[in-house]
Amino acid sequence: MTATMAIGAALLESLYVLGGLSLLWFTWRALEWAWLSPRRLGRALRAQGLRGTSYRFPSGDLAEEERLHAAERTKPMPLLSHAISGRVEPLFDSTVKEHGKISMIWAGPTPMVILGDPKLVREVLSNKFGHFRKPKLPANLIKMIADGLSNHDGVKWAVHRKIINHGFHLEKLKRMLPAFTTCTSELIKRWEDSMGSGKAQEIDVWPELQDLTGDAISRAAFGSSLTEGRRIFRIQSEQVQLLNSMTNLYIPGYTYLPTKLNRRIKANAREVEGLLKGIITKKERAMKNGYADDGDMLVLLLQSNINESKDSGSSKPMMTMDDIIGELKLFYFAGMETTSVLLTWTLIVLSKHSEWQDRAREEVLRVFGKKQPDLDGTHQLKVVSVCSS
Structure with missing residues (x-):
């Protein structure tokens, strides 16, 4: 009986030790992910001359980004204004203005480098040696949205x-x-x-x-x-x-x-x-x-x-x-999203610049008349190509 109790006590003690070690390991991993690694990466990037926002534990700039978006939504936007970057991506816009075209922000504990230099952008996109890996969303989320x-x-x-x-x-x-x-x-x-009797319809x-x-x-x-x-x-x-x-x-x-x-x-x-x-x-x-x-x-x-x-x-x-x-x-x-936004913006710009609208209509009628458009004919639509590019 005494031997059995001793074995049981030893097993229980081992479980406590294993549990403590596991808890210690998970705590260390969480600390490494949420604090130590971001601090090291931030120092390394700043040592290379990058400036940007400071890391905020544990969500980075996400809260600030949401605050900026909410603030932008309360402001009226000038009609047909082209200054939309601050409204669409206020965090990027404010960071570039404050820290320059090559700067950084934080997506959670992960730093994101903003590149506004065309030469560097070209180098990243060409990616000849595979040095630039694509950012990864959570694997289960990718599968639910689009893993392509x-x-x-x-x-x-x-x-x-x-x-x-x-x-x-x-x-x-x-x-x-x-x-x-x-x-x-x-x-x-x-x-x-929808025009019905021919009256103007919004x-x-x-x-x-x-x-x-x-x-x-x-x-x-x-x-x-x-x-x-x-x-x-x-x-x-x-x-x-x-x-x-x-x-x-x-x-x-x-x-x-x-x-x-x-x-x-x-x-x-x-x-x-x-x-x-x-x-x-x-x-x-x-x-x-x-x-x-x-x-x-x-x-x-x-x-x-x-x-x-x-x-x-x-x-x-x-x-x-x-x-x-x-x-x-x-x-x-x-x-x-890309196609519908492009079409909508094209109509907005054409409504603003009616002379281009007239030129585009004239070109389409000249090339196709009342026929259905075909691919060969679209190559002749120079004005339309300019309007949609």
């Missing part, structure tokens, strides 16, 4: 880039023009119908152009699976808004907490993945039976994946189902 080409490095990036590039050859892009023409024609008809073009972009991307990506494509676009648009409202993004483990925001993001991700898997499976079945329309991006991507696997002698696809889903999600993210 822009998040990859090294060999995986090279393989995906090669496969995806096949879908962007000029001849293949030409096949998508009818989809874009259809979307635009439907929008114009809807606007014309139209909020921003949501209209968002819908136009969503329809164009859905048709280009999925072809006949338009209904599912539109649903995916709406969900991905919501994901962007949810992500923008996530202020605690850089706190470790935050995305795993069962908050209302995190639950919504995860539910949206599950629905999008389910829809995409269904579309991909349907396209693969149609391709095997010889019925697939080769004019949409998904078919081009699937075919390119098959061809690349054959060329490399691999019995397995170079891109898995999850890889393809990630690239399709990214296709939405890369296109929806």
